[in-house]
Amino acid sequence: xIRVLPASARTALPWKNGGGVTREIxxxxxxxxxxxxxxxxxxxxxxxxxxxSAFPDVDRTLTVVEGAGMDLxxxxxxxxxxxxxxxxxxxxxxxxxxxxxxxxxVNLNVMWRRGAGPTAPTVAxxxxxxxxxxxxxxxxxxxxxEVAGVTLxxxxxxxxxxxxxxxxxxxxxxxxxxxxxxxxxxxxxx
Numbered sequence: 001x002i003r004v005l006p007a008s009a010r011t012a013l014p015w016k017n018g019g020g021v022t023r024e025i026x027x028x029x030x031x032x033x034x035x036x037x038x039x040x041x042x043x044x045x046x047x048x049x050x051x052x053s054a055f056p057d058v059d060r061t062l063t064v065v066e067g068a069g070m071d072l073x074x075x076x077x078x079x080x081x082x083x084x085x086x087x088x089x090x091x092x093x094x095x096x097x098x099x100x101x102x103x104x105x106v107n108l109n110v111m112w113r114r115g116a117g118p119t120a121p122t123v124a125x126x127x128x129x130x131x132x133x134x135x136x137x138x139x140x141x142x143x144x145x146e147v148a149g150v151t152l153x154x155x156x157x158x159x160x161x162x163x164x165x166x167x168x169x170x171x172x173x174x175x176x177x178x179x180x181x182x183x184x185x186x187x188x189x190x
Contacts, residue, residue, distance in 0.1 A: 007155035016053035038116035047104045058092035061123045067105030087123040122177040135178045143171015
């Protein structure tokens with residue numbers, strides 16, 4: 001199964017706490033809402049300082065893809081997130097406050113409910129050619145990418161289920177392993 005998820009088809013929805021907007025790329029089970037997803041991948045626009053929404057029993061991986069970054073306080077611990085394309089893990093059910101470093105940012109946000117699957121999703125940002133296994137989601141971040149004959153432009157995505165494919169990232173792409181991710185040791189990570 002190959003499912004193409006074009007950026008142009010996404011609708012901006014308000015955050016759970018109303019502090020920003022998000023554009024869902026994919027979720028499981030399909031059609032799940034914010035209260036019942038097993039995993040969810042989205043692009044979140046952060047335009048102002050403030051708290052993140054709390055998600056009970058959810059873990060997150062956040063990757064800054066646009067902007068200078070954020071100074072986060074996660075459960076009382078400061079975390080400077082000022083490098084683009086570097087996935088950062090944190091719990092989604094603890095208080096998290098954000099101070100923008102220099103204007104708005106866009107984050108690739110991967111969330112998964114603890115216990116919803118056999119393993120947590122894995123997020124890697126890669127460039128170049130890479131053989132992919134089944135059950136992955138690829139999001140073009142910077143430049144274009146080609147996967148299984150599909151050309152992706154920035155923020156377009158393709159979901160692969162049940163079959164392997166080769167990724168040709170002409171820039172940077174996020175590879176999200178839905179049931180984990182086993183990248184080769186020589187994978188061209190960004």
